[in-house]
Amino acid sequence: MKRRDFIKKAAGGALLAAGATTAAPAIAASKRFNWKLVTTWPPNFPIFQEGVEKFAKDIETMSNRRLRISVFAGGELVPALQTFDAVSQGTVQMGHGAAYYWAGKVPAAQFFTAVPFGMNAQGMNAWLYKGGGLNLWREIYKPFNLVPFPMGNTGVQMGGWFRKKINSIADLKGLKMRIPGLGGKVMAKAGVNPVLLSGGEIYTALERGTIDATEWVGPFHDQRLGLYRAAKHYYYPGWHEPGPVLELTCNLQAWNELPKEYQIMIETAAAAANAWMLAEFEARNLESLQELKQKYKVEVLEFPPDVIRELKRLTDETLEEEAGKDQTFRQVYQAYKSFRETNDAWNDISEAAYAKALKL
Ligand code: CA
Numbered sequence: 001m002k003r004r005d006f007i008k009k010a011a012g013g014a015l016l017a018a019g020a021t022t023a024a025p026a027i028a029a030s031k032r033f034n035w036k037l038v039t040t041w042p043p044n045f046p047i048f049q050e051g052v053e054k055f056a057k058d059i060e061t062m063s064n065r066r067l068r069i070s071v072f073a074g075g076e077l078v079p080a081l082q083t084f085d086a087v088s089q090g091t092v093q094m095g096h097g098a099a100y101y102w103a104g105k106v107p108a109a110q111f112f113t114a115v116p117f118g119m120n121a122q123g124m125n126a127w128l129y130k131g132g133g134l135n136l137w138r139e140i141y142k143p144f145n146l147v148p149f150p151m152g153n154t155g156v157q158m159g160g161w162f163r164k165k166i167n168s169i170a171d172l173k174g175l176k177m178r179i180p181g182l183g184g185k186v187m188a189k190a191g192v193n194p195v196l197l198s199g200g201e202i203y204t205a206l207e208r209g210t211i212d213a214t215e216w217v218g219p220f221h222d223q224r225l226g227l228y229r230a231a232k233h234y235y236y237p238g239w240h241e242p243g244p245v246l247e248l249t250c251n252l253q254a255w256n257e258l259p260k261e262y263q264i265m266i267e268t269a270a271a272a273a274n275a276w277m278l279a280e281f282e283a284r285n286l287e288s289l290q291e292l293k294q295k296y297k298v299e300v301l302e303f304p305p306d307v308i309r310e311l312k313r314l315t316d317e318t319l320e321e322e323a324g325k326d327q328t329f330r331q332v333y334q335a336y337k338s339f340r341e342t343n344d345a346w347n348d349i350s351e352a353a354y355a356k357a358l359k360l
Helices: 002-018 024-030 048-062 080-088 107-112 121-130 133-144 181-189 199-208 219-225 252-257 260-294 305-325 327-349 351-359
Strands: 033-039 067-072 094-097 146-153 160-162 176-178 193-195 233-236 245-251 299-302
Touching: 033 048, 033 080, 048 067, 048 146, 048 260, 080 094, 080 146, 080 245, 107 133, 107 327, 121 133, 121 146, 121 245, 121 327, 133 146, 133 327, 146 252, 146 260, 176 199, 181 193, 181 305, 199 219, 219 260, 245 252, 245 260, 260 299, 305 327, 327 351
Parallel strands: 033 067, 033 094, 176 193, 233 299
Antiparallel strands: 094 245, 146 245, 160 233
8 A cells, every 4th residue: 555655656756857747837937927016105115115125026036037026116106095906906916005004995904904902913923824814804805806915014013202291081182193093093082183194294294283193103114204303202002003914915816827836935925024024123113212212302101001091991992883884894803802812811821921020
């Protein structure tokens, strides 16, 4: 029995080696693809755009220049917030951005970026890769002709820049704040007027007092935007975005036309970029934070516990309300919640316990 299996295997191996089983792999490998990838990021946007360009270059090298991906920043080929449509319609083959930008079309997409008081980068990776999250995401994007991949994570963001100190939840009332997504909905419940502004508009709005507060990313990116010149109180933690996932999308037909080896290259390079971007954020943020404090005299403050507690309560309320409005949102919310419960239980005796131990 064993011997027969061995002979069968050996024969198959020989056939494969001789390229006799099928001519398809040889043809596939020589086929060339010239793809376009559009992003939601400004040109030269560090880490985000940089990471996408590295991804494209890696694939070009791995495929021996047979799969070439030209990368365009937001507005260069299509407007930043039309990348979803452009990839969905096949105008271009790939896009990079964040799933919560498409909340207007797919409210449930927000779970694949960040949920206020939700899972951090480690939890999101576990849910997406190993907890069924990515399969769910792919199912939800399929009607839009898209295949999504996790590709980047900022880690826990900062809570934002405030012109005035926040001592209680009452201090939030009436503030105009740039804060997108579910975080904005939660803030609205606390009496904030959430405003949507693109990265390029934030500084001027804050400087002129059109808005009283803004969140952006973290010290590294916030410093580059010069936000410390317009507000001096820099709050943490970014309760609203505890580990936002960035997404790569691929047009479904384009994906299906690719030979398997190129599909694996994309999957692998996206996972590598996912780790690369998180490492960049982790490595660069603290240095910028020190400079903000020392050189620019920024006051770095923790949100008071009462404010956090109230925002947490309002988050649960918001999520329940949104789940009542949309069936897919409700379905993903359930899946997210149930994974999160086990993740939290493990986190309690691993990461959280370790963080506590370090402080003793
Ligand atoms: Ca943000």
